[in-house]
Amino acid sequence: MSDTTLLLSEEVREALARRRPVVALESTIIAHGLPRPRNLRVAGELEALVRDSGAVPATIAVLGGSARIGLDKAELERVANDDSIRKLGHRDLAPAFAAGASGATTVSATALLAARAGIRIFATGGLGGVHRGWTETQDESADLRLLARTRIAVVCAGVKSILDVPATLQRLETLGVGVVGYGTETFPGFYLSSSGEPVDWTVHTPDEVVSVIRAQDALGGPEAALIVANPVPEAEQLDPDLHDRVLTEALDESRARGITGQAVTPFLLEYLMRRTEGASLEANLAAVRGNVQLAARIAAAM
Numbered sequence: 001m002s003d004t005t006l007l008l009s010e011e012v013r014e015a016l017a018r019r020r021p022v023v024a025l026e027s028t029i030i031a032h033g034l035p036r037p038r039n040l041r042v043a044g045e046l047e048a049l050v051r052d053s054g055a056v057p058a059t060i061a062v063l064g065g066s067a068r069i070g071l072d073k074a075e076l077e078r079v080a081n082d083d084s085i086r087k088l089g090h091r092d093l094a095p096a097f098a099a100g101a102s103g104a105t106t107v108s109a110t111a112l113l114a115a116r117a118g119i120r121i122f123a124t125g126g127l128g129g130v131h132r133g134w135t136e137t138q139d140e141s142a143d144l145r146l147l148a149r150t151r152i153a154v155v156c157a158g159v160k161s162i163l164d165v166p167a168t169l170q171r172l173e174t175l176g177v178g179v180v181g182y183g184t185e186t187f188p189g190f191y192l193s194s195s196g197e198p199v200d201w202t203v204h205t206p207d208e209v210v211s212v213i214r215a216q217d218a219l220g221g222p223e224a225a226l227i228v229a230n231p232v233p234e235a236e237q238l239d240p241d242l243h244d245r246v247l248t249e250a251l252d253e254s255r256a257r258g259i260t261g262q263a264v265t266p267f268l269l270e271y272l273m274r275r276t277e278g279a280s281l282e283a284n285l286a287a288v289r290g291n292v293q294l295a296a297r298i299a300a301a302m
């Protein structure tokens with residue numbers, strides 16, 4: 001990728017050159033996952049949390065046809081408030097560059113750009129994955145296959161609970177993407193502390209995560225990501241009964257309205273937020289905050 005399509009902010013470039021800890025952050029959650037005006041505040045908050053935990057934040061987006069690694073205040077504001085900001089998965093990057101378009105990057109696009117920039121640690125809320133009803137729609141997030149080919153560590157609260165979690169875990173196994181639970185023996189459930197599914201490996205400290213990353217590098221082999229699955233604290237999770245009830249409604253509504261493609265995930269997240277009177281939003285934010293802090297500690301431990 002030429003320098004004109006991958007632009008690092010001064011701060012991120014310097015941090016990488018001096019081997020200081022850097023954490024990549026995605027922008028789709030800001031542009032399409034959170035309501036205005038809270039989204040802009042959250043974007044700033046997440047960057048501050050990374051700094052307070054001793055690392056440099058690199059929020060990633062595409063602006064005017066260039067990939068931007070590290071955004072200033074005005075650029076963050078544009079991602080949060082501009083109606084023309086698209087949602088870009090990794091396959092959308094080339095057309096967006098060519099068209100001079102602007103967009104927020106999903107996990108797949110963010111992971112690709114972060115890895116190209118030399119960033120090893122990435123924090124988000126919940127990954128995309130296999131949607132319920134996959135046998136009919138074949139809807140599987142591009143996040144999974146991209147992570148199977150990209151050497152990055154993603155700290156997340158599992159995969160979004162709107163998905164078919166067991167099927168997603170199965171796909172991650174097939175694709176050879178490593179999964180470790182952080183302080184947990186069950187895979188987190190995004191809004192919920194546990195999805196009820198087991199994880200095969202558990203780590204307890206940032207240093208242990210770094211050991212896995214180093215072993216991955218020493219081993220070589222297929223380039224694949226490491227998923228560090230970090231649960232939202234139980235005290236901050238969404239009430240599981242409320243979650244199950246509203247999610248059933250959301251899935252019915254999405255089907256009835258014929259929502260497809262990129263619109264599915266934002267629709268379901270927004271529906272849950274409305275029908276839980278904001279409780280799902282608080283759980284989502286608690287999860288992201290925890291992930292961002294842990295990612296910064298892992299980056300610092302490296």
Ligand code: PSU
Binds near residue numbers: 105262265
């Ligand atoms: N995590 C959140 N909120 C979000 C997302 C993740 O807490 O909005 C976004 C991520 O950018 C993820 C995307 O990559 O949802 C998945 O979308 P899709 O299912 O269309 O691939």
Ligand code: MN
Binds near residue numbers: 139140141261
């Ligand atoms: Mn999809």
